[in-house]
Amino acid sequence: ISKKVYTQFHGFLLCFCVHVVFIQLAEDHPTSEDETMVPVLASKKASELPVNEVAYILQADLQYGLSHSEVTRRRAYHGWNEFDISEDEPLWKKYISQFKDPLIMLLLASAVISVLMRQFDDAVSITVAIIIVVTVAFVQEYRSEKSLEELGKLVPPECHCIREGRLEHLLARELVPGDTVCLSVGERVPADLRLFEASDLSVDESSLTGETTPCSKSIAPQPAATNGDITSRSNVAFMGTLVRCGKAKGIVIGTGENSEFGEVFKMMQAEEAPKTPLQKSMDLLGKQLSLYSFGIIGVIMLVGWLQGKHILDMFTIGVSLAVAAIPEGLPIVVTVTLALGVMRMVKKRAIVKKLPIVETLGCCNVICSDKTGTLTKNEMTVTHLFTSDGLHAEVTGVGYNGAGEVLLDGEVVHGYSNLSICKVVEAGCICNDAVIRNNTLMGRPTEGALIALTMKMGLEGVQQEHVRKEEHPFSSEQKWMAVRCVHHAQQDKPGLYYMKGAYEQVIRYCSTYNSKGLMLPLTSQQRELYQQQKSYMGTAGLRVLAFASGAEMGHLTFLGMVGIIDPPREGVKEAVGTLISSGVAVKMITGDSQETAVSIASRLGLYTKGSQALSGEEVDQMDIQQLSLIVPRIVVFYRASPRHKLKIVKSLQNTGAVVAMTGDGVNDAVALKAADIGVAMGQTGTDVCKEAADMILVDDDFRTIMCAIEEGKGIYNNIKNFVRFQLSTSIAALTLISLATLMNFPNPLNAMQILWINIIMDGPPAQSLGVEPVDKDVIRKPPRNVKDSIITRSLIVKILVPSVIIVCGTLFVFWRELRDNVITPRDTTMTFTCFVFFDMFNALSSRSQTRMVHEMGLCSNRMFCYAVLASIMGQMLVIYFPPLQMVFQTESLSIFDLLFLIALTSSVCVVSEVIKKIERWRGKGSELIDTTDSFNEV
Numbered sequence: 001i002s003k004k005v006y007t008q009f010h011g012f013l014l015c016f017c018v019h020v021v022f023i024q025l026a027e028d029h030p031t032s033e034d035e036t037m038v039p040v041l042a043s044k045k046a047s048e049l050p051v052n053e054v055a056y057i058l059q060a061d062l063q064y065g066l067s068h069s070e071v072t073r074r075r076a077y078h079g080w081n082e083f084d085i086s087e088d089e090p091l092w093k094k095y096i097s098q099f100k101d102p103l104i105m106l107l108l109a110s111a112v113i114s115v116l117m118r119q120f121d122d123a124v125s126i127t128v129a130i131i132i133v134v135t136v137a138f139v140q141e142y143r144s145e146k147s148l149e150e151l152g153k154l155v156p157p158e159c160h161c162i163r164e165g166r167l168e169h170l171l172a173r174e175l176v177p178g179d180t181v182c183l184s185v186g187e188r189v190p191a192d193l194r195l196f197e198a199s200d201l202s203v204d205e206s207s208l209t210g211e212t213t214p215c216s217k218s219i220a221p222q223p224a225a226t227n228g229d230i231t232s233r234s235n236v237a238f239m240g241t242l243v244r245c246g247k248a249k250g251i252v253i254g255t256g257e258n259s260e261f262g263e264v265f266k267m268m269q270a271e272e273a274p275k276t277p278l279q280k281s282m283d284l285l286g287k288q289l290s291l292y293s294f295g296i297i298g299v300i301m302l303v304g305w306l307q308g309k310h311i312l313d314m315f316t317i318g319v320s321l322a323v324a325a326i327p328e329g330l331p332i333v334v335t336v337t338l339a340l341g342v343m344r345m346v347k348k349r350a351i352v353k354k355l356p357i358v359e360t361l362g363c364c365n366v367i368c369s370d371k372t373g374t375l376t377k378n379e380m381t382v383t384h385l386f387t388s389d390g391l392h393a394e395v396t397g398v399g400y401n402g403a404g405e406v407l408l409d410g411e412v413v414h415g416y417s418n419l420s421i422c423k424v425v426e427a428g429c430i431c432n433d434a435v436i437r438n439n440t441l442m443g444r445p446t447e448g449a450l451i452a453l454t455m456k457m458g459l460e461g462v463q464q465e466h467v468r469k470e471e472h473p474f475s476s477e478q479k480w481m482a483v484r485c486v487h488h489a490q491q492d493k494p495g496l497y498y499m500k501g502a503y504e505q506v507i508r509y510c511s512t513y514n515s516k517g518l519m520l521p522l523t524s525q526q527r528e529l530y531q532q533q534k535s536y537m538g539t540a541g542l543r544v545l546a547f548a549s550g551a552e553m554g555h556l557t558f559l560g561m562v563g564i565i566d567p568p569r570e571g572v573k574e575a576v577g578t579l580i581s582s583g584v585a586v587k588m589i590t591g592d593s594q595e596t597a598v599s600i601a602s603r604l605g606l607y608t609k610g611s612q613a614l615s616g617e618e619v620d621q622m623d624i625q626q627l628s629l630i631v632p633r634i635v636v637f638y639r640a641s642p643r644h645k646l647k648i649v650k651s652l653q654n655t656g657a658v659v660a661m662t663g664d665g666v667n668d669a670v671a672l673k674a675a676d677i678g679v680a681m682g683q684t685g686t687d688v689c690k691e692a693a694d695m696i697l698v699d700d701d702f703r704t705i706m707c708a709i710e711e712g713k714g715i716y717n718n719i720k721n722f723v724r725f726q727l728s729t730s731i732a733a734l735t736l737i738s739l740a741t742l743m744n745f746p747n748p749l750n751a752m753q754i755l756w757i758n759i760i761m762d763g764p765p766a767q768s769l770g771v772e773p774v775d776k777d778v779i780r781k782p783p784r785n786v787k788d789s790i791i792t793r794s795l796i797v798k799i800l801v802p803s804v805i806i807v808c809g810t811l812f813v814f815w816r817e818l819r820d821n822v823i824t825p826r827d828t829t830m831t832f833t834c835f836v837f838f839d840m841f842n843a844l845s846s847r848s849q850t851r852m853v854h855e856m857g858l859c860s861n862r863m864f865c866y867a868v869l870a871s872i873m874g875q876m877l878v879i880y881f882p883p884l885q886m887v888f889q890t891e892s893l894s895i896f897d898l899l900f901l902i903a904l905t906s907s908v909c910v911v912s913e914v915i916k917k918i919e920r921w922r923g924k925g926s927e928l929i930d931t932t933d934s935f936n937e938v
């Protein structure tokens with residue numbers, strides 16, 4: 001027995017020791033039944049250990065990566081690399097919390113008092129009405145929360161990871177501890193990584209530490225003695241931080257909530273998103289209206305009581321009126337409308353990351369766009385080739401393949417048949433990082449065009465014959481790229497430099513030129529000739545790339561140039577035209593030369609008589625004030641680089657413009673942040689730039705910006721329509737009861753009927769106004785002034801006129817019914833139905849501020865049709881269905897009554913349509929003034 005006890009104890013002790021060791025190694029080791037499972041490593045521990053030990057603990061192979069089956073196994077244990085944003089509060093609790101609203105509590109109180117006073121009918125009616133009102137509010141709030149949640153999922157982070165020895169591109173959420181991740185410039189770190197390879201890596205950790213200067217990273221283990229501060233862990237790249245420079249590889253040590261970012265994320269969740277200006281103004285409006293309503297309701301109750309009306313009745317009516325008249329749904333509907341609009345934009349391939357941008361889109365009056373890839377297709381093809389000794393060849397064929405020929409005076413040039421041409425093609429091929437495989441390009445399109453040219457010449461083997469010894473990578477600032485290579489057969493030699501880039505840059509490094517194989521000194525005459533050739537190709541809209549080679553960087557031999565065509569994207573010209581005519585100025589910012597930029601801009605209808613172009617260098621020489629003076633007239637910024645963009649944005653904003661700026665590179669991030677609308681490219685854009693942007697164009701297309709502006713304007717209009725409808729109903733209901741009380745009439749609507757009206761006002765018909773399809777003409781309207789309030793004079797007229805008609809019409813019906821001097825259920829049913837029908841017709845004309853109902857089409861907003869049909873059906877049930885008749889104290893009406901009411905209530909729609917017509921007729925002149933006032937003409 002003692003042996004058995006000893007063995008058991010021994011086993012237990014062993015387990016205990018293993019456990020302690022694991023706890024030592026992995027501070028965050030989750031408790032698990034599965035002893036074979038890999039722990040996650042705390043970043044502090046991982047930074048102290050040598051890389052191979054980290055790999056050993058995580059059971060990972062740094063070079064080969066994990067196998068797919070191992071990934072699945074680990075995921076089953078560690079879960080996805082994401083944060084659980086599941087609701088902590090169950091739905092029923094959220095529902096119950098709706099009853100905490102003071103008004104609802106007051107209504108409940110009046111139900112209880114009714115019970116105490118043995119008025120059971122009233123008690124039941126009020127309770128039913130409260131449940132309906134609370135349910136509508138709950139559904140609205142839930143929808144708003146859900147749609148906001150969806151927004152967060154629109155841009156899932158991606159990453160590069162090595163699995164089973166292959167580099168894979170996957171979603172960051174698929175990572176598990178032990179995965180090997182490759183990082184490069186502009187990327188977002190997808191999980192906590194212990195770095196094991198890093199060249200020149202610096203990471204922006206501001207999301208974690210608030211420190212904006214990027215910190216450089218290495219791979220050496222950190223001494224255990226350093227303090228616990230995460231900034232000291234310089235060999236760990238933290239999830240959510242951004243790679244500003246360099247390349248690296250790392251092993252995943254912590255994912256999802258086990259990462260350092262997990263803590264920050266939890267804090268971010270707790271932080272409420274800032275409200276948009278519109279949401280804020282709606283909150284304010286809601287509060288102001290509540291205050292007025294309370295005042296009026298107080299007076300109504302007091303006067304009613306003085307008139308000797310039943311106090312409980314007056315109290316219930318007062319509270320119901322408060323529920324109905326106070327537009328508590330206003331801020332929520334604004335949020336839902338904005339969020340649903342954003343979802344609609346996703347379908348049009350624009351991802352809006354921040355809700356306030358939807359509003360800003362309608363105010364945007366200047367768009368600064370990159371040329372390559374946004375205005376043009378970024379499908380590059382070499383069409384012309386000019387050698388340093390004066391030969392001019394043409395190149396046929398399109399796309400990234402070898403189909404096509406190089407023709408010199410009509411003769412096909414192939415292989416080494418012409419030495420001068422061959423030298424240009426060779427340099428373009430050696431100084432190149434792109435690869436074309438199976439007609440697909442991997443790498444930069446400009447370089448892809450050169451590889452395709454090499455294939456057309458049959459020289460694609462040249463690259464393999466050379467070994468790269470040194471590299472000066474291309475950057476938009478520098479505008480050239482160079483490599484030093486040696487031929488396989490001459491490995492002992494220092495090799496040659498091959499350079500390609502913008503003509504002005506390349507020529508600066510040259511002292512000779514190639515003339516049929518001879519190196520002749522570069523004369524000013526020769527330079528003049530090249531300059532002419534460059535301008536000739538540029539004026540034809542071609543991107544010009546020059547080539548040189550030689551033993552020494554300052555003394556290269558000029559080889560020649562190629563002209564690359566990059567056709568404008570389809571539809572961009574039309575989009576530019578529409579934008580300009582609606583008062584939005586479009587400016588092109590490009591790294592290309594003046595001739596190329598101006599030629600493309602003219603082709604797109606951007607650059608017209610009187611337009612001006614400015615170079616990046618000139619931008620450098622001016623300060624923001626000087627630039628502000630001329631910037632409205634500049635249409636093209638050529639030879640510009642990302643660093644000029646910030647100055648351009650600031651000077652435009654100085655003139656009062658609301659600026660949208662596009663960008664894709666790491667260096668564009670600052671300008672995108674500074675712009676009112678930072679637009680990042682979805683395909684070519686880096687994570688850094690997407691992080692800084694407010695909006696992402698999924699397919700990099702300029703037209704998408706126009707669609708987004710259109711949607712932005714449409715959403716704003718829809719919110720305006722909604723506000724108009726809700727306020728006019730609110731005011732009408734309040735005024736009706738107030739007047740009836742002041743005139744000492746009996747109450748024209750009872751409490752339940754008022755609550756029913758509230759459901760229509762806040763509920764489906766009102767909400768469906770928010771999803772009204774965008775009017776095609778809206779894009780032609782000039783941008784809104786940012787300072788303009790949503791409540792304009794014209795809107796006030798459109799709110800007040802229907803309110804007056806509704807009040808007069810309803811009072812007329814009530815007065816007509818009251819002629820017998822006895823108040824019967826029929827009287828209130830008539831008044832009630834009259835009010836509801838008025839509201840339906842009011843909603844119909846509220847669908848647009850400018851377009852007539854017949855122009856919009858009755859069924860163009862399906863949701864609206866369903867909502868109105870449902871409301872009418874509901875109203876019919878309330879009038880004709882006996883149990884509901886009890887609740888609402890109604891009586892059946894005859895068909896003639898209904899026809900009479902329809903005829904009367906349609907007047908509100910007719911009058912609103914007449915107002916639109918008058919405004920349109922008067923507005924023709926003022927619209928012209930609006931457009932001329934726009935930024936374009938300043």
Ligand code: ATP
Pocket residue numbers: 370371372373444446447474475476477479480481500501502503543544545546589590591592593
């Ligand atoms: P845009 O702003 O319109 O998108 P861009 O930013 O693409 O233009 P850059 O890529 O900065 O412009 O190119 C500027 C110039 O640099 C080009 O006109 C060309 O002469 C040269 N260039 C472009 N790509 C390369 C490259 N891969 N290697 C060497 N030179 C290049």
